[in-house]
Amino acid sequence: MTTSITLSDLYQRQITLIGEEAFEKIRTSRILVIGAGGLGCPALQYLASSGAGEIGILDFDIVSASNLQRQILFEINDVGRKKVEAAAEKLKRLAPFCEFRIYPVRLDEINANEVISQFDVILDCTDNFHTKFLIHDTCFKNAKVLIQASVYQFEGQLQLFDFRQRLGPCLRCLWPLEPLDGCTATCAEAGVMGPLLGVIGSMQAMEALKLIIGKEHINNGETLFVDLMSREFDVRRFQQLKDCVCCVKQEHRPKEILQVDLPLKLDEFVIVDVRSLEESDQCSFIKKLKEEYTVLQIPLEKIDDFELANNQKYLTVCARGLRSLKACHFLRSQGLEVYSLRGGTQHILNMENV
Amino acid sequence: MKIKVRYFASLREKAGISQEEMTIRSGMDLRDLYLDLSQKYAFPLAANEIKYSVNNEYVEPNIPINENDVVVFIPPVAGG
Numbered sequence A: 001m002t003t004s005i006t007l008s009d010l011y012q013r014q015i016t017l018i019g020e021e022a023f024e025k026i027r028t029s030r031i032l033v034i035g036a037g038g039l040g041c042p043a044l045q046y047l048a049s050s051g052a053g054e055i056g057i058l059d060f061d062i063v064s065a066s067n068l069q070r071q072i073l074f075e076i077n078d079v080g081r082k083k084v085e086a087a088a089e090k091l092k093r094l095a096p097f098c099e100f101r102i103y104p105v106r107l108d109e110i111n112a113n114e115v116i117s118q119f120d121v122i123l124d125c126t127d128n129f130h131t132k133f134l135i136h137d138t139c140f141k142n143a144k145v146l147i148q149a150s151v152y153q154f155e156g157q158l159q160l161f162d163f164r165q166r167l168g169p170c171l172r173c174l175w176p177l178e179p180l181d182g183c184t185a186t187c188a189e190a191g192v193m194g195p196l197l198g199v200i201g202s203m204q205a206m207e208a209l210k211l212i213i214g215k216e217h218i219n220n221g222e223t224l225f226v227d228l229m230s231r232e233f234d235v236r237r238f239q240q241l242k243d244c245v246c247c248v249k250q251e252h253r254p255k256e257i258l259q260v261d262l263p264l265k266l267d268e269f270v271i272v273d274v275r276s277l278e279e280s281d282q283c284s285f286i287k288k289l290k291e292e293y294t295v296l297q298i299p300l301e302k303i304d305d306f307e308l309a310n311n312q313k314y315l316t317v318c319a320r321g322l323r324s325l326k327a328c329h330f331l332r333s334q335g336l337e338v339y340s341l342r343g344g345t346q347h348i349l350n351m352e353n354v
Numbered sequence B: 001m002k003i004k005v006r007y008f009a010s011l012r013e014k015a016g017i018s019q020e021e022m023t024i025r026s027g028m029d030l031r032d033l034y035l036d037l038s039q040k041y042a043f044p045l046a047a048n049e050i051k052y053s054v055n056n057e058y059v060e061p062n063i064p065i066n067e068n069d070v071v072v073f074i075p076p077v078a079g080g
């Protein structure tokens, strides 16, 4: 029964409105949704059900019971599963003609370029300033379209940055320095209602689709404020900052990040295990890595005895990510490009077991 | 002079209201007004941690307020 369903059976209503040619643009679109949470779930659902060609889903997190109130792709049975896997499985049943790519990682300075460069339109559905600014700067660098949203209690804010011509205004024209995470309450602290995320996440999907088919949309230099308590929608405009570090000076962000998840292209790194030999011999994860990659064993207390080549990227590793962070600090002070594996090998092994 | 003030996100939560009309002395700029209201409502954010908008344009905090302006204080928001 299901195998006989065709594209036009699924998408007829939409084709009636926008036409075959516009629908073809949706069919060939490549959209990345970063954060499969409250905003990401409704956005993903509508992008998939609208016939997007290729959808990327990036999220490092695991479904928990408190998510279900608003993260509508997940069910009770999904609690404990990786969000990207549960989401892709559900969406495939809804949109068999769509290609899904999943990234069960935290976005960081190492993987951001690599992932974002593979898509045309990026939806920022994340919940912290640090990641939002990383996504923003990476989208500018890679000349992508970014559709960004944030919520608080009964309110949402949406912005669309079309960086295809690498022109501003950009988010750093408004906030030259990113606000510190913790300066405002998160959804966990302030609380949030599910339907707000349904509205704002769906609007992100709608803006993406309109942009893809060439209709009018939110412009660079505008914030759309949505207040579901007072039922008000309004747009506020901002100007380009004449010395903006991002869209005017185009300065690259310093590599300030020390801790990362397991990089997607591990072969670009020399792995440095900073535990004692005995400890590292008992670790099944490092054993597996040694089969495929270059792994050096340098216990933390001996790290200053070694001279490492500086034409190479390094990833320091230990059991919990503390010693590796110390080693990372030290090696950076020697001028090397080094990152520390966040949470250590135990975190990786725990993730593999869920 | 009479103006309207609106509060967003964490400032609305702290003030306990979405908006209010008030009379202010002329010559006051946005930053002065925010500092006064911060005293009244114990806002958690400093004057340089928020954005200011008048009549649907983002503006710098040092611009003077005019009669009948709609002033909005906009804190950073990241929830998702």
Ligand SMILES: [Zn+2]
Pocket: A168, A169, A170, A171, A172, A173, A174, A240, A241, A244, A245, A246, A247, A248
């Ligand atoms: Zn800018």
